[in-house]
Amino acid sequence: MAVVISVANQKGGVGKTTLTMNLGHALASKGKRVLLVDIDPQFNLTFGLIGMEVLNYENSNVGTLMTRESEINDAIVEISDDLHLLPSHLNLSVKEIEIINAYNRERRLEKALTPVLPDYDYVLIDNPPSMGIFLVNSLTASDYVLIPLELSYFGVIGMQLMFNLMRMIREETNENLKLLGLVPNKFTRQTKVPKTRLRELKEAYPDAPILTTIPKAIALEKAQGKGMSIFEFENDGRAAKAFMKLAGEVVKIVEG
Amino acid sequence: MSRDKLPKLFDGSVNELTRPSRSKAGEGSRSSLKSKKKQKTLYITLDMNRKLIELYGEEGRRQSIIVEDAVNLYYYLKKALGEKKFNELLSAVGREDPEFLAEYVSKLRV
Numbered sequence: 001m002a003v004v005i006s007v008a009n010q011k012g013g014v015g016k017t018t019l020t021m022n023l024g025h026a027l028a029s030k031g032k033r034v035l036l037v038d039i040d041p042q043f044n045l046t047f048g049l050i051g052m053e054v055l056n057y058e059n060s061n062v063g064t065l066m067t068r069e070s071e072i073n074d075a076i077v078e079i080s081d082d083l084h085l086l087p088s089h090l091n092l093s094v095k096e097i098e099i100i101n102a103y104n105r106e107r108r109l110e111k112a113l114t115p116v117l118p119d120y121d122y123v124l125i126d127n128p129p130s131m132g133i134f135l136v137n138s139l140t141a142s143d144y145v146l147i148p149l150e151l152s153y154f155g156v157i158g159m160q161l162m163f164n165l166m167r168m169i170r171e172e173t174n175e176n177l178k179l180l181g182l183v184p185n186k187f188t189r190q191t192k193v194p195k196t197r198l199r200e201l202k203e204a205y206p207d208a209p210i211l212t213t214i215p216k217a218i219a220l221e222k223a224q225g226k227g228m229s230i231f232e233f234e235n236d237g238r239a240a241k242a243f244m245k246l247a248g249e250v251v252k253i254v255e256g
Numbered sequence: 257m258s259r260d261k262l263p264k265l266f267d268g269s270v271n272e273l274t275r276p277s278r279s280k281a282g283e284g285s286r287s288s289l290k291s292k293k294k295q296k297t298l299y300i301t302l303d304m305n306r307k308l309i310e311l312y313g314e315e316g317r318r319q320s321i322i323v324e325d326a327v328n329l330y331y332y333l334k335k336a337l338g339e340k341k342f343n344e345l346l347s348a349v350g351r352e353d354p355e356f357l358a359e360y361v362s363k364l365r366v
Contacts, residue, residue, distance in 0.1 A: 101323055103308055153262065160265035167268055175277035179270065200262050207271035
């Protein structure tokens with residue numbers, strides 16, 4: 001049975017999509033069967049993985065699953081043997097209104113994913129930054145939350161908002177939701193800010209589980225621009241090594 | 257407010273977040289909490305939930321449309337009948353007896 005991990009932070013641009021995509025590839029390369037779920041109406045993960053093919057999934061995507069207009073097996077796209085995608089689509093933001101008005105609205109994603117959970121080891125969900133029905137569905141369906149963290153003023157604020165949202169979800173819809181860890185992202189030593197913020201974060205939350213730091217790397221942006229994972233683009237670079245290390249940590253925490 | 261120092265916006269324990277929520281004492285209280293939570297999430301009773309599922313099945317329509325129909329019925333019947341007669345109709349509906357309701361509606365005069 002798959003372990004479901006939400007990659008979430010209520011700040012945009014912290015690297016949620018990059019983390020979901022590359023962690024997915026890293027886990028798959030370790031022999032894990034991985035399903036990536038794009039529940040962000042901006043569909044960056046979907047576009048990064050299948051490009052303009054996204055247009056073919058107008059009637060079978062994460063939104064139509066949540067409104068029960070399609071079946072999950074019709075919506076899953078095979079990226080490689082062990083890496084599959086449940087795509088988002090341009091029409092996802094329109095579906096939001098429908099889902100908000102629907103019965104059992106917080107559990108639509110959970111219900112949709114349940115039939116395929118036995119087929120995977122890991123389900124990674126790429127979330128929108130806004131606190132709306134999609135993020136609530138995602139956290140309700142998840143076992144763990146992984147928070148990518150930009151070590152800036154607003155980045156750390158966004159992380160704290162996620163802590164509060166997690167507490168709310170644990171009280172309301174999913175008492176088993178757990179924090180998997182924080183992943184400091186886009187780390188650079190070119191300025192003192194990231195190091196200072198990291199120190200402040202550790203002072204404010206000494207118990208925070210801080211996982212592998214992902215360095216700021218041009219290769220990551222270039223890889224995304226070409227629709228490639230960091231492993232396909234620069235397999236021996238710092239970023240690729242960091243993602244492999246992170247995947248190892250995730251497996252160790254989740255599987256013990 | 258200065259932006260030099262980070263404000264602390266979360267007053268709970270992060271360590272606590274890394275573990276499942278503490279279960280409430282006893283299995284019995286957990287199951288009652290579960291049903292309470294379900295009602296809270298749906299904002300309707302379990303009986304109403306069952307009726308909704310049945311309606312969706314029979315109608316083969318989108319759930320949001322059924323909810324909209326229900327709201328429209330409520331809104332316009334109340335306007336058309338006036339407060340007193342509308343409340344009377346609701347009481348008749350509340351008996352959950354289709355035959356009684358059919359008889360009541362056949363005699364209803366606006």
